[in-house]
């Protein structure tokens with residue numbers, strides 16, 4: 001299976017468990033990989049046959065900007081759900097990084113991989 005990816009997608013949102021975090025927007029950085037067969041797009045040179053990474057990035061950005069979750073786990077799980085429901089991918093892997101959240105670290109966060117089984121777009 002081929003992979004279409006989005007690296008270092010940066011989104012500002014309300015995220016965090018502490019009171020001070022509920023009052024500010026913080027930067028999150030996402031690395032997204034999606035399982036998608038690119039052969040039809042390559043053979044036709046036609047965007048409509050491709051997985052439009054721009055459309056995925058826009059959908060994720062709009063969704064994440066509108067959320068106010070406490071845990072990065074909740075946000076990454078729902079972001080994976082969005083990709084699987086709205087785009088015809090076989091699987092999605094998302095690394096969600098919260099930079100500066102823990103002193104001494106560059107970033108903290110979670111990585112998940114979810115498959116399309118049982119989702120609408122496939």
Ligand SMILES: Nc1nc2c(c(=O)[nH]1)N=C([C@H](O)[C@@H](O)CO)CN2
Pocket residue numbers: 015016017018021070071072073098101102
């Ligand atoms: N597994 C997690 N641990 C922590 C989270 C989280 O979302 N998942 N969040 C926090 C705080 O919001 C932290 O990021 C503030 O610095 C702590 N641990």
